Amino acid sequence: MENHLIKTILKVSSLSKSFINVKAVQNISFSLEQGDIFAFLGPNGAGKTTTLRILLDIIKSDNGQIEWNLNGKSNKLPEAGLIGYLPEERGLYLDIPILKSLIYLASIRGMDKTDAKKTALEWLERIGLADRAKEKLQVLSKGNQQKIQFVASILHQPAFAILDEPFSGLDPLNQEKFIDFIKEINNQGTTILLSAHQMPLVEKIANKVSLINNGKELYNGSLSGIYQTFGKKQIIELQFESPLNESTLQNLTGIESVNIIDDSRVKLTFGETTDMKSVLSQLVKVEGICDITSHKPDLHEIFLQLVKTHRQ
Amino acid sequence: MKYWKQVITVTRWEFSRFFKPKNEVIGIVIMLVVSSVFYFGGKFAFSDTDKKLEISVINDIDFMLTEFLKDDYIINRIPAQQKSKFLDRLKKEKDGVLLETDGATFTLFAYKNSRDIKKLKTYLTEYHKQREMQRIGLSPDELSAVLSPASIVETFLYTDNSKNRLVLSWFFAGLMILAVFLSFAYQFTAITGEKQLKITEQIVSAISPQVWMDGKILGITLTGISSMITYSLLSIIGGVLFFQFTGLPASVILEYLYLPSIALYLPFALIGVLIWNAILAAIASIITDPNNSGKSSLMMLPVVFVIASFLVTRDPDSGLSVFLSWFPLTSATAMPMRWAITEVGFWQLAGSFLLLVLTFYFLRKLAAKIFRVSILITGKEPTWGEVYKLSKQS
Numbered sequence: 273m274e275n276h277l278i279k280t281i282l283k284v285s286s287l288s289k290s291f292i293n294v295k296a297v298q299n300i301s302f303s304l305e306q307g308d309i310f311a312f313l314g315p316n317g318a319g320k321t322t323t324l325r326i327l328l329d330i331i332k333s334d335n336g337q338i339e340w341n342l343n344g345k346s347n348k349l350p351e352a353g354l355i356g357y358l359p360e361e362r363g364l365y366l367d368i369p370i371l372k373s374l375i376y377l378a379s380i381r382g383m384d385k386t387d388a389k390k391t392a393l394e395w396l397e398r399i400g401l402a403d404r405a406k407e408k409l410q411v412l413s414k415g416n417q418q419k420i421q422f423v424a425s426i427l428h429q430p431a432f433a434i435l436d437e438p439f440s441g442l443d444p445l446n447q448e449k450f451i452d453f454i455k456e457i458n459n460q461g462t463t464i465l466l467s468a469h470q471m472p473l474v475e476k477i478a479n480k481v482s483l484i485n486n487g488k489e490l491y492n493g494s495l496s497g498i499y500q501t502f503g504k505k506q507i508i509e510l511q512f513e514s515p516l517n518e519s520t521l522q523n524l525t526g527i528e529s530v531n532i533i534d535d536s537r538v539k540l541t542f543g544e545t546t547d548m549k550s551v552l553s554q555l556v557k558v559e560g561i562c563d564i565t566s567h568k569p570d571l572h573e574i575f576l577q578l579v580k581t582h583r584q
Numbered sequence: 585m586k587y588w589k590q591v592i593t594v595t596r597w598e599f600s601r602f603f604k605p606k607n608e609v610i611g612i613v614i615m616l617v618v619s620s621v622f623y624f625g626g627k628f629a630f631s632d633t634d635k636k637l638e639i640s641v642i643n644d645i646d647f648m649l650t651e652f653l654k655d656d657y658i659i660n661r662i663p664a665q666q667k668s669k670f671l672d673r674l675k676k677e678k679d680g681v682l683l684e685t686d687g688a689t690f691t692l693f694a695y696k697n698s699r700d701i702k703k704l705k706t707y708l709t710e711y712h713k714q715r716e717m718q719r720i721g722l723s724p725d726e727l728s729a730v731l732s733p734a735s736i737v738e739t740f741l742y743t744d745n746s747k748n749r750l751v752l753s754w755f756f757a758g759l760m761i762l763a764v765f766l767s768f769a770y771q772f773t774a775i776t777g778e779k780q781l782k783i784t785e786q787i788v789s790a791i792s793p794q795v796w797m798d799g800k801i802l803g804i805t806l807t808g809i810s811s812m813i814t815y816s817l818l819s820i821i822g823g824v825l826f827f828q829f830t831g832l833p834a835s836v837i838l839e840y841l842y843l844p845s846i847a848l849y850l851p852f853a854l855i856g857v858l859i860w861n862a863i864l865a866a867i868a869s870i871i872t873d874p875n876n877s878g879k880s881s882l883m884m885l886p887v888v889f890v891i892a893s894f895l896v897t898r899d900p901d902s903g904l905s906v907f908l909s910w911f912p913l914t915s916a917t918a919m920p921m922r923w924a925i926t927e928v929g930f931w932q933l934a935g936s937f938l939l940l941v942l943t944f945y946f947l948r949k950l951a952a953k954i955f956r957v958s959i960l961i962t963g964k965e966p967t968w969g970e971v972y973k974l975s976k977q978s
Contacts, residue, residue, distance in 0.1 A: 325785075328789045330785060330788055330789060330959070352789075352790040352791060355789070355790075357786065357789040357790070359782060359785045359786055359789070361782040361785070362781075362782060363781060363782035363783040363784070363785055363786040363787075364781070364783060364786070365781070365783060366781060368601070376593075376597050377786065377787075377790070379593050380590060380593055380594065380787065380790045380791050381790045382586075424786070
């Protein structure tokens, strides 16, 4: 039964965009409900950033429809104050004090300057850069610049935030911090549309994903759905005592693909219908194995598998 | 209302980015110091030339020549035998002039040709004229009548005080060029810098390219106008000081500050700066790398058009002058110049101004459109043809 309490705030239908010699986006459709964290996944040049730029009306699409329902006015790009945008490439004034830049960027999105200053200082405190508020951005490290860029995109408390590669340039600790920030603003009511390459991070926060390659949609739906659809295979990772001899695995049956990780480690993928008991009994006979782990494919593996299959 | 609120926000941002009172003061101080160094240094350097030149005269039998020159030169009459001794001394001391005359020809000996020699030659020519007139028997009154200038009483139906008005229009043209040049530097820094830093994408996700372009044009124009005002005030103060030093009444400067002229010139100059800022912003939008772009030279266009507008002063009523005073790229300076020196009807002033405003209105729209299609092009610089094609697509 359809849940009428869930409000669709963005519906993209059959979106296409071509540049001179490239079909950047081909017939892409997806939708976001209020409160979603939607991850837009795809390899470099897949068309993610082009799609996000079309959503923000920075570039025009050739075909397709975008229906917004964020401010009660359907089909119109919402007011700037309702949207936050973190561009893929950092874009802030390097030669201007950080706080001043943040206030300006919030004020062009309609935020009152006093509120902008107060909120900016609070965020700077949270990301550990409060003491550098009056410094110019150019003196900060890339990771810290990315933090400022993130603050600039959500400072005005938007109802919808588009984050293009938010984890880019961050160390693992700060990536975890960003996960918490994104969850927090989502809990406060901001719907998130993000694109990223870091699948383990996406798995932690997204409830919906869309995977595209060469501008074409490979999957669109819930995160759990992608596991149900593409995650039924079995993966076994073997660790050998000494460098692996490929002929060792020749007698194993049911293997769909072999992925050699390094000299002594290998990842084997088996089809959904493979009898894993039989596989294990075969593995017992293989000499030199010191460790066996088994798991269902994670998002990273599904991503690789889908893109590889699509390219073939 | 939202449009204006956003434009004002961007305008204030751009103005505060580039208008630095401290830098303005430093610029003025440097200008004053350099001017003072040139003025007083020049005075000091040429102080020697103020002293009277010493001339040794040979063969001035009737003392007429020495009498003629004595007020402006130190004259030594020397016998002809001392000529070779004088020439020997001239080689060593490199100073002084020997003047020899046989009544019809003057022979000068000096170490090298100089301004003093040129001046002396004009004195000798004058002396020669007077001698020749006396020789043909003119009385002193007749001589005076011959030498006096023609008596001309000037009466014109138009051009009351036009010289002052023309000077003021040149002054405004100069200020406009100053403002445009400053704006040019700021536009380059602002737009190409923001493109390189990828700030534009962040900004236009929040506001429309038109708002951003309008704010930028207005903010940078304000910066240019602020400099215009600063340098105007400085010029007035400098003028007053100059008149004080030269002994002329300082009120002379007030004769140039004719309020109706200022009321006319100021709006023309203001829209002129806005138009050029819109054009420069459009050009800067296309440039991806200011150091290697062939389009950078287009930034010199304003100077060409402002210089062209000076043609008006040769014949303000010619067809070319009328055209220049209506053509929007020259009218901001040409119309005030025409108005200063000939009769220009009110409808012409209003019409030219309206055309100027309309041109600005459409140019800023064009600039925003060019900006919109150029914003994401950061690799190869697009040609005008590509920009046209892309703008048709957008």
